[in-house]
Amino acid sequence: xxxxxxxxxxxxxxxxxxxxxxxxxxxxxxxxxxxxxxxxxxxxxxxxxxxxxxxxxxxxxxxxxxxxxxxxxxxxxxxxxxxxxxxxxxxxxxxxxxxxxxxxxxxxxxxxxxxxxxxxxxxxxxxxxxxxxxxxxxxxxxxxxxxxxxxxxxxxxxxxxxxxxxxxxxxxxxxxxxxxxxxxxxxxxxxxxxxxxxxxxxxxxxxxxxxxxxxxxxxxxxxxxxxxxxxxxxxxxxxxxxxxxxxxxxxxxxxxxxxxxxxxxxxxxxxxxxxxxxxxxxxxxxxxxxxxxxxxxxxxxxxxxxxxxxxxxxxxx
Numbered sequence: 073x074x075x076x077x078x079x080x081x082x083x084x085x086x087x088x089x090x091x092x093x094x095x096x097x098x099x100x101x102x103x104x105x106x107x108x109x110x111x112x113x114x115x116x117x118x119x120x121x122x123x124x125x126x127x128x129x130x131x132x133x134x135x136x137x138x139x140x141x142x143x144x145x146x147x148x149x150x151x152x153x154x155x156x157x158x159x160x161x162x163x164x165x166x167x168x169x170x171x172x173x174x175x176x177x178x179x180x181x182x183x184x185x186x187x188x189x190x191x192x193x194x195x196x197x198x199x200x201x202x203x204x205x206x207x208x209x210x211x212x213x214x215x216x217x218x219x220x221x222x223x224x225x226x227x228x229x230x231x232x233x234x235x236x237x238x239x240x241x242x243x244x245x246x247x248x249x250x251x252x253x254x255x256x257x258x259x260x261x262x263x264x265x266x267x268x269x270x271x272x273x274x275x276x277x278x279x280x281x282x283x284x285x286x287x288x289x290x291x292x293x294x295x296x297x298x299x300x301x302x303x304x305x306x307x308x309x310x311x312x313x314x315x316x317x318x319x320x321x322x323x324x325x326x327x328x329x330x331x332x333x334x335x336x337x338x339x340x341x342x343x344x345x346x347x348x349x350x351x352x353x354x355x356x357x358x359x360x361x362x363x364x365x366x367x368x369x370x371x372x373x374x375x376x377x378x379x380x381x382x383x384x385x386x387x388x389x
Contacts, residue, residue: 080277087275089148090284093295095275096141101302103135108177108306133268139189139234140241140259140272144279146193147245150200160201163194166296173303177310189233190299195223196242203246237262252277 087095106128115127153159167190174188175181199220206216220243227239234241241262248254256277260270286295 085278085280087278088280088282088284089145090286092141092145092275092279093284093286096138096145097295097298099134099136099141100138100299102131103138104177104302104306106131106135108310136268137272137275139238140263140269141276142189142193143196143238143242143245144272144276146196146242147200147249150197150246151249156201160194160197162293162296163190163197166299167191167194170300170303173300173307177303177307185231187230187232188299189238191230191232192227192234192238193242195227195230195232195239199223199239199243200246203243234263 110128110131113126113128116124117127117130118125149159150156167188170188170190172181174186175183178186202216202219202223206213224236224239227236232238241259244258244262245255248258252273256270256273259273263269286292
């Protein structure tokens, strides 16, 4: 059964999955810049019905679009991927890789009271696996229901970003995957504490069902890697004065610099050895050239380790 599009006429559904990914990345970046760099900014952008709208407030409002779009793309990826295990393993690996940048940008190396949003996406992915198996194997309904309750408990105890409401939001998107109108209404209720997230269903309703220009495993990994990398960049910007003077950071950069110099020297040596070997082979091949037997040759005579000439230059004509 195909997905029904009840909100937008077909000719207006112009956004591919790649376009939704770009929207999610940009809105997430705007949200995190406002949260971590402009939290105390009091700049007024405009006045709306007598209320001053700060730049910080506007950036956080734009950022509310990111999670619903990511959750929607997670459901679409789950439905269309050919390797569920590889998909889940990728989510798990990047959830672990993102934990340290998440903690650092929030001011601590270990932050048990809050985890990054990749864990919420991972738990939602596992819940969709359980729901799909429940649909195919009704006899296992009791066991899979217990598994879903266990995942819900983990989402509560783990305290990942968006928490159990984000977990339920992903399940709702999967169960209503063929009913976009239900997705929009129920999704706004699930994220009622962040009501601005309901605006994300405007670009979601424009989804055409096509994958778009962004294809391939490498590009997909870049989109996953953007999450931890941009948090590291924000951390260095936010705590620039402190990490520059940190002895640990200085020693780390010194070690990286030494490794870089060593690798550069090795690469330079290999490059010149490769060029030298090519000159030796070229000289040996041209020693008895049939078309130019009397051509004057260079005085360069490469030698082997024993000191014997590998080839002799031609005598002058």
